[in-house]
Amino acid sequence: MEKFLNNASQNAEKRENKIEKPQIKEGVDFAFEQNPELAEIGTKEQYSEYLDTIFPDSKVRDIVYHASSNKIEKFRDNMFGTYFSYSPIQGVYGDVINNVLLNIKSLLIMPKPEDSTEEKVIYDKEYRSYNNPSFSPEGARIYKYDASVESSTVTKEGIQIKVRNPEQIHILGSEQDIENFKKFVANENET
Numbered sequence: 705m706e707k708f709l710n711n712a713s714q715n716a717e718k719r720e721n722k723i724e725k726p727q728i729k730e731g732v733d734f735a736f737e738q739n740p741e742l743a744e745i746g747t748k749e750q751y752s753e754y755l756d757t758i759f760p761d762s763k764v765r766d767i768v769y770h771a772s773s774n775k776i777e778k779f780r781d782n783m784f785g786t787y788f789s790y791s792p793i794q795g796v797y798g799d800v801i802n803n804v805l806l807n808i809k810s811l812l813i814m815p816k817p818e819d820s821t822e823e824k825v826i827y828d829k830e831y832r833s834y835n836n837p838s839f840s841p842e843g844a845r846i847y848k849y850d851a852s853v854e855s856s857t858v859t860k861e862g863i864q865i866k867v868r869n870p871e872q873i874h875i876l877g878s879e880q881d882i883e884n885f886k887k888f889v890a891n892e893n894e895t
Contacts, residue, residue, distance in 0.1 A: 727749075727752060728748045728749060728752050729751075729752040729755055729756075729766075729767060730766065730767065731766070731767030731769075731803055732748050732751055732752050732755070732767070733748065734767075734792060734801075734803060735751070735767065735803055735876045735877060736748060736751070738801065738803065738876075738877055739876070739877030739882070741877075741882060742877065742882070742885065745882065745885050745886050745889055746885065746888075746889040750885075750888070750889055750892065751885060753888075753892075754884070754885050754888040754889075755767070755805060755876075757888070758805050758874050758884075759805055759806070759807040759874065761809070762805070762806060762807045762808050762809070763808045763809065763810075763811050764806050764808045764811070764851075764865060765805075766790065767803050767804070767805060767876065768788040768789060768790055768803070768804060768805075768806060768865060769788060769789050769790070769791060769792040769793070769801050769802065769803050769804070770786065770787065770788050770789075770797075770801075770802045770803075770804060771792070771793055771794060771795075771796060771797040771798045771799070771800065771801055771802075772797060772798040772800055772802060773797075773798035773799070773800060774798070774800055775800050775802065776802045776875060777875065777878055777879065778870065778875070778878075779870040779873050779875075780870060781869070781870055784866075785852075785866040785867055785868050786866065786867055786870070786873065787864045787865070787866050788804065788806065788864065788865045788866075788867070789856070789859035789861065789863075789864055789865075790859070790861045790863070791859060791861065793859060802875060803875075803876045803877070804873050804874055804875050804876060805873075805874040805876070806851065806865065806867055806872055806873060806874075807850075807871070807872040807873075807874070808850060808851040808865075808867065808872065809850055810848065810849045810850050810851070811849065811850075811851050811852070811853065812827075812830055812831065812848075812849040812851070812852040812853070813852075813853045814827060814831075814852070814853055814854050814855055814863075815827045830848070830849070831852070847868060849868075850867065850868050850869070850872060851865060851866060851867045851868065851872070852865070852866050853865055853866075854866060
């Protein structure tokens with residue numbers, strides 16, 4: 705949780721200092737290791753720039769990870785949501801690490817142990833609303849939050865991000881990702 709808040713602060717500081725050298729997003733090296741065809745398309749710097757175009761308004765801009773028993777080309781709808789961590793952890797849920805970007809607009813953040821009782825009560829109420837939608841006049845489900853940050857004993861950071869819908873997930877190295885990266889590099893070369 706603090707990681708993505710710190711990254712936002714660091715990115716703002718970099719813009720203020722006008723650092724000219726293109727930065728490589730943390731996790732891009734891992735994406736290139738997992739998907740060697742990315743190196744045939746472009747550089748790590750180009751891929752980092754391309755990733756910045758995906759879900760540009762998301763509240764979480766970091767590459768995150770989901771372990772499974774196989775490489776996932778498309779996540780399925782899951783009534784419990786889909787969980788992600790800030791580090792690639794093998795063995796707990798599988799040995800294949802799927803790295804992704806998430807589109808999160810409204811994030812519910814679990815309170816820290818040192819937070820006040822009032823903040824924890826508010827969180828509990830909001831978490832219940834996270835799992836229980838209201839309904840529009842047309843009968844469509846309306847959720848206040850599209851993701852939550854929760855504590856975890858499985859991840860080394862002690863947190864997990866849970867997203868509600870597969871449409872919020874962009875899989876790095878997927879067929880769609882590779883095709884879009886090719887287009888990005890081609891457009892960049894034309895200018």
